[in-house]
Amino acid sequence: MSTETAKFDTAEVVLAARNVAKSYGAVHALKGVNFDIHRGQVTTLFGENGAGKSTLMKILSGVIQPSSGEIILDGQPVHFQNSTHARDLGISIIHQELSLAPNLSVRDNIFMGREIKGPLGVDFAEEERQARKLMQDLEQDIDPLTPVEDLRLGQQQIVEIARALSVDSRILIMDEPTSALSATEVEVLFKVINDLTTKGVSIVYISHHLEEALLITDHAVVLRDGAMTAWAPRADIDLNWIVRNMVGENYNLGAPPDGYEFGQTALAVKNMVVPDPGGNAYNVVDNLSLEVKAGEVVCIYGLMGAGRSELMETLAGRLHAASGRIELKGEEISHLSIAQRIARGLALVPEDRQRDGLVQTMSVGQNLSLASITAFTRGLFTSRRAEKALIADSIKRVTVKTSGPDAAIGSLSGGNQQKVVIGKMMATNPQVILLDEPSRGIDIGAKAEVFRLLAEGAKRGLAVVYTTSEVSECLSIAHRIIVMHKGRITAEFGADATKEMIMAASGEQHAA
């Protein structure tokens, strides 16, 4: 393990944390961390969910105050009063959770809180011009006057990035900026990052997409359980190094489960058409047909906006198809409600766990049992004992790391929250499970566990359909890989497909 004395490196340290610790009551999120940011270089920070990455970044950008330790800016100790103060000192941050006002336009979101003043109040024209320029730099075709709520998640993340870029800061912290972006957009972002570093801007980059992060990193730092466990310059690191230091063992995402025969057709979609729920003229799912057998694992790959989420939501019953059939074990289900579909064995793990997956006012246990209340209702009343058993079983099955079923759901790390959502739907004993981006924002260890879980389910006859935006996740446990583009299936591969084949079929012009 290295120390923080940067003997490999000549670049000067612009911002550093010294022995920074942070506790929330009994929770020690950070336990005395040292962290350096070098001028004009990219420092990547790795660590599993809940390791304390975001906490450290919030401290470095003035959002929260450390419990102890100090921050050194240009060799001088500083104390940030708040994020505005840090911003004035040249530090800006892209938050992990989107922090946009949905009711405001892209322009207003970029400039809120630091308006460009003109003679007549705010100079809206100038702001708009700059916002437009930023969108061009990011190669995005987004009108600065569009309300943010009309944008897709990925586009919102672009706005978040644009806002941070617009500040002209010396130090730019990016906390999982790409979790909703597809490869092409990530590539553009990396170009922007390269431009910035040549101009002397220092970057901190956090991502759970390890391979992607390796492309731009100059230094890697690994946090584990609130403490720094490793530090190395680019030359010394590879994927194995990161994984080893992050979770202590070597994980891989597994292989398609084998040794059994697929069963009957579990889910069949025939000529399904879903009009755009936003009221636009095109169809987000366009005459799509698909069959999945019991025990089969199918991965749907596609770019942002390919219509995967809409396909999933239509299958689950949230959206309604204009035409076409959905059959579950040969039985037409298009007319059924979400609850009825769940009862017949079709469950969806939604894409946005905060918005669609979790009830924040309920405990971990209540969230886990929410979808299967009937299973522990005896007559009129629910049975406490039966519920407890069901919750305990779920926690074990999906290995949620929690202090107990009564813990607040918000006290879990992102990955564990994701597992709660998966566990909740698994508890309904589905025959077909749909997972929309199940790996979003979770660390490599959790990801591997999720895939192991799905593979096990498949062995027991569960039909699994999941979407992803990372090719490597397609090439793990899927028996079949389907590529979607603009609402249609453009290609289908077996487990033996290669990265290049998949990316080419998805409509990505330049393969990463």
Added chain:
Amino acid sequence: NDPANPYWFTEGEVAKATAEELGYTANVSSHKGDTNTESTLVDTAITNKSVAIILDPANADGSIGAVQKAVDAGIPVFLVNAEINQEGLAKGQLVSNNAQGAALGAQQWVEAVGDAGKFVELFGNPADNNAATRSNGYETVITQYPDLVKAGQEVANWDRTQGYQKTQSLLQANPDVIGLIAGNDEMALGAIAALKEAGKLAQVKVGGFDGSPDAVEAIKAGELQYTVLQPVAIFSREAVVQADKFIKTGETGAASEKQLFDCLLITADNVDKYTAPFVLSE
């Protein structure tokens, strides 16, 4: 005023009927005690080019502006039931003699209760000067009997539900009261419900004011000792008649602007003469 009270309801209905009898079209609207609503209604009357306004003012002081506005627009205003604190504005102020009525009631009340013991009072909406007038009237009479001690007074806003709840609490605070005097019938009826519930109706004698049909029923049932009939039907009618005269002749035919109509006492003895709401046939 608020037509959810039979008193004001009768007031409006009688005036309307009389006006229609005399060949006018009449609009009855209620300001529910809010001076702003009252002012709005007067505006509307002006817009509608009314020939006269019969107004039960919401507030002795607060209604002056509204009356002034109508007068400025050249519309004669006749006030009924309550006064305003300015003379020379309205063509007539026809009100029941609250002071006389209160004295009348209080005497009857003392007769029923006896001249020694504790009693409580329910007070009307303090923004309405009739509440104070009546309370003062009671006071003047009752203080002549030094052994009658006022143990409590609560504002119940002319309202039956509030009369009920306030009485319940007053009874808790003073379990040994022997009398309750209320500023109007609604509050008295609320009090009776509370007394019945507490089983104290025999112990506590209740007096009301207004002469509403419900109160008359209660007198018949022996629950209420008496009520003071306000001749609302009479002065409402009279106001319209005077307005009619004024429109036709320019004179109201009355001697003065302020015209007091004496109140009558209704007790178990004369309750049978109560023929129609607020009418006691002689």
Added chain:
Amino acid sequence: MSDTTKPAPATRSEGFSLLKLLLEGRAFFALIVIVAVFSYLSPNYFTTSNFLIMASQVAIFGLLAIGMLLVILNGGIDLSVGSILALSGVIGGALMQGVEIDALGVILYPPVWAVVVITLVVGALVGAVNGVLVAYLKVPAFVATLGVMYVARGVALLMTNGLTYNRLAGSPDLGNTGFKWLGSERIAGVPISVLVLAFCAIVAWLVLSRTAFGRWLYASGGNERAAELSGVPVKFVKVTVYTLSGMLSAVAGLVLSSQLTSAGPTAGTTYELTAIAAVVIGGAALTGGRGTVLGTMLGAFVIGFLSAGLVITGVSSYWQTVFTGGVIVLAVLMNSIQTGKGGRKA
């Protein structure tokens, strides 16, 4: 990686813990302070008979507050409870006066049980209108129930022509006596209205804590989208809570008119604010998903005991207004400070 999770907060325990209840229930503290202060100020306050009387006064607000709690747990609000109370009281009153059937030229006097059932159904229907407006027509709850508040009040006024129905006692020869029972009888010394409140509270508590419906309600109040995707019939839940709130308002209307043996169309004006205040003092969040029946009951008692105490000690009615406002803010403030210290939510 299990070492990254935080240890269980010591106080978390599902089992019924009196201590926890006391600590969480600031409404409980407020209630104790109120009782103590007024008992000190007036010898007549701390008596069984006074508590029973106060409880029967609380019954009205308490019934409204239970309905309001259900709606607020769902993330909504119901401004129409006071109007529904008045409307159902008036309908009950009208039925007790007899229904004239024109075609036959007879007046029908339905028995009391029928009056009660019809009234409850009407209350539930009006509530269901709220529910449909909110759940299916997507009118914000505040607006939908504000509109229904006006309409229901107007209908009550139109029905009675502004007057109050009296003589609700019924008469033995018409076979419809017994209406007074609800409001003025006692069983084992406890007023029936208090028993009705207790019954409704216990049922509500059971529903909320032990049934699937209760769980659905908390879930859809906490995060409607997530609840829907977990198979919760969110629209059904919504319509049901407004319907129940309407029905409970009708119960309150019956109790009130039975207490007064009269039913007027202006009853219950501004009771919605009192009911909301009770629910909020009882610890429920107006954003939905948080709140308990016990807390709401405590909140209702805080308000009821406070106002009764102010009357008993002879505080002027203006000061009563001031104190009521102060206590509402203080009670909720205590909570904010309490949770502000410990909780992680902003």
Added chain:
Amino acid sequence: MSDTTKPAPATRSEGFSLLKLLLEGRAFFALIVIVAVFSYLSPNYFTTSNFLIMASQVAIFGLLAIGMLLVILNGGIDLSVGSILALSGVIGGALMQGVEIDALGVILYPPVWAVVVITLVVGALVGAVNGVLVAYLKVPAFVATLGVMYVARGVALLMTNGLTYNRLAGSPDLGNTGFKWLGSERIAGVPISVLVLAFCAIVAWLVLSRTAFGRWLYASGGNERAAELSGVPVKFVKVTVYTLSGMLSAVAGLVLSSQLTSAGPTAGTTYELTAIAAVVIGGAALTGGRGTVLGTMLGAFVIGFLSAGLVITGVSSYWQTVFTGGVIVLAVLMNSIQTGKGGRKA
């Protein structure tokens, strides 16, 4: 890759577009329907003088509604506006009656401008109390302003002992005439109160659309955490909106007591509901972040013109209540249906 992004919807354009305004403004439709119906029903409705009178009646609600809009944009609610209106009217009235200075034994008659300033300051201070309770003590807005509503009303009652101040006209020898000017004079035929409303509306519109404060307000109403992280002083914004709402209530109180030349402590009861209804009919969302001054003004005029029309055409006051409720729901319903079709949000 640019093909994956969707084209900008055609209707998005910042420029002032009359068509868009008409289409979006269901309140505008409602207003036209109301004016058309009543003009048809009564010859006296569609006259300049009636419109001016109605406008001056709307002024009171309009002023309250502007303040309410600011608070609602911030994601809050202000139930205390009616009480503040009464309190500031009463304070203005008291000052006009003269302030007795005991030590000197003289009665001071402040000039009218001083009365106005003091009254506005008092209104603003009461509003600031709301703001501090909500922003710093984290009391939910509904509760904080409910409490302040009671307290302010109680104080107004205590100040006057329930009575009404009269003789606000002042007298020339005391140098304090002119109070009536606000309520009953006209400039170029337009009542001053309407001009005051127009002035306040224009200022509010400018602030909301052209200043940093306006954007902060929308931002913190849309996503408070995001706004805070972007450096928006969210607490300052919060305190300011409640303060402004209090001040606008005071303006309304002054206009009202000037119109009536009297000031009573029970004025403005339930006006908060009317103000909220105006804001919501005007298209604002109670969840915050959405709404415009223009919409709110239309909403206020819808309510005002409707109730004036009902009175002019002689509809009974009970039916007025029913209609008011119906129109509120209908106006908002129209919107839900309209956006329900286009929007993708649940």
